[in-house]
Amino acid sequence: MRTTRQIYFAKIAFYLTVLSLLSAYSCIPTINTNNKMKVEVEHLEEAIKTLNTGINTLRTESGSWQETLKDVQKKIADDVQSTIETEITQLIDHGVSVIGQESRCNVDFVAKRSRIELIRIKNELITKRNGLAQKIGIPPIPLDTVPPVKPxxxxxxxxxxxxxxxxxxxxxxxxxxxxxxxxxxxxxxxxxxxxxxxxxxxxxxxxxxxxxxxxxxxxxxxxxxxxxxxxxxxxxxxxxxxxxxxxAQQDQLTNPVRADQEVGNGGWNGSIAATDGYVYLATPDGKLRRGKISSSVGTEVIGDAGWNGSIAAADGYVYLATPDGKLRRGKISSSVGTEVIGDAGWNGSIAVADGYVYVATPDGKLRRGKISSSVGTEVIGDAGWNGSIAATDGFIFLATPDGRLLRGRL
Structure with a gap:
């Protein structure tokens, strides 16, 4: 038979066991939460490493900026990617859209600005990582310095x-x-x-x-x-x-311009046009040739016959004013065919810009017509327009029979 003392100690032992069990169970949620935070910190650290690789690559290999951004986007962990995927997609799309013949931003510039954007994204992830790490006793990592930028x-x-x-x-x-x-x-x-x-x-x-x-x-x-x-x-x-x-349409042609850089040594007889990094040539034997603009331009045939006359090119189309006075248009490709969009009166030199086609007629007038399936024209220059014309960026240029190049506002 137990004594009163034995019963007392047995009760104490029972209560201590219950308290110990309760304490152990109460720690389980904390352990689970800490484990989840640790996993998230590890994923963020992997994403930061991936961004670091991209940042370093953009600094040394600016020409591969697009491939670098796509690689970063692909390697970011799925549970982190959703927060930055849109930002990197915007970087890629914007970089592609601003690099071109008419852009003031070259590949090196786009790579440099893309690198700065990745540093900003990386700092956002570091801030998030450090906030979680602090809660579970993991040391912080320092933020990167973002280079100063101007618009x-x-x-x-x-x-x-x-x-x-x-x-x-x-x-x-x-x-x-x-x-x-x-x-x-x-x-x-x-x-x-x-x-x-x-x-x-x-x-x-x-x-x-x-x-x-x-x-x-x-x-x-x-x-x-x-x-x-x-x-x-x-x-x-x-x-x-x-x-x-x-x-301004009434302005006289002014500002003589010198053409003193030779980029084609021979075979450039005929009418020429240029757009989107290519120069086009309609030769006297009726062929249409195309060459990439550089310090030395070679050409390939993209139109086999019927290209006699004056040509112009813009917005993916090449235009031809034929000797019989028709205006034809064809979509630029490896083989160009044309359709008639102007029935008569297109004798002379033509130019295309901003949705209009211009013709300098043999009687010295400059006419303009809105591009459509059927183009009519109005006179916008009364006299002196003898020669070959081109138009771009609000200006029209005239190469006169005596070898001068003149410019006037449209």
Missing amino acids: AICIVSPSSLDLTLPPDRRKTIDISGYDFDSAPIVVLLKNGDQEIDVTHPYLGQTSPFLISLNVGANGVRLSSNSQQFIVRADGKQISSINIISPS
């Missing part, structure tokens, strides 16, 4: 604003580049001697890569005195956009 403009589209176009055809000026959120952007309208701030409410920013200026019917108010938009960041001019008023 940079790559492409302005259109490159100039033509007030002869109706408002529904000139709704916005889109400016693409990098780091538009790194400093205040201001747009000034130069009206005669005045500079008017038109930033608010007409300038909108849709991303760090794109800003748009409303110049449509409900946009910036423009007049015949409007000369130019000036774009500034932190008080410094980073771009300007010329405004072409209707009266």
Whole structure:
């Protein structure tokens, strides 16, 4: 028979056992939470290592910037990727869109800015990782220093604003580049001697890569005195956009330009046109040839016959003004066929720009017609337009029979 003392100690032992069991069970949720946090920290650290590799590659191999970004995107762990996949996709898409013949941003520039964006993304992940690590007693890792940046403009589209176009055809000026959120952007309208701030409410920013200026019917108010938009960041001019008023069409051809760099040594007899990094030649024997623009241009045949006349090229099409006065158009490919879009009166030299086709006729007039399935023209230059013409960026160029190159605003 147990004594009172034995019963007392037995009860104490029982209570201590129960307390020990309860304490052990209460620790299980904490252990599970800590384990989950540790796994998440490890995944974040792997993602940070992947970003580090991409950052270092972009510094040494700028030419492979696109492949590097795609590789980073592919190797990021699934549970981390969702937070940065969209940012890297935007980097790739934007880089592809701004590298081109008309861009101010080359491959090295795009790689440099993409590298800075990866450093920013990496710091976001480090901050998240350090917050979790602190809760489970893991030491923090330091943030990277983000190089200072300023807004940079790559492409302005259109490159100039033509007030002869109706408002529904000139709704916005889109400016693409990098780091538009790194400093205040201001747009000034130069009206005669005045500079008017038109930033608010007409300038909108849709991303760090794109800003748009409303110049449509409900946009910036423009007049015949409007000369130019000036774009500034932190008080410094980073771009300007010329405004072409209707009266500018009456400007005389001015500013002689020297052509003193030889890029083709022989065989360049005929009518030429250039677009998207290629130069096109319609030879006297009726062939259409194409060559990539470089310091030395060679060509390949892409049209076998019927290319007698004056040619122009723009927006994926090549245009031909035939000796019998027709205007033909064909989609540029390895083999170009054409359709008639102008029935008569297309004798002379032609040029294409911004949705219009221009013809300098034998009687010295300059005519313009809107590109469509059937093109008609209006006279915009009365005399002196004898020779070969080309048009781009709000200007029209004339190569005269006496060997001069003249330029005038459209």
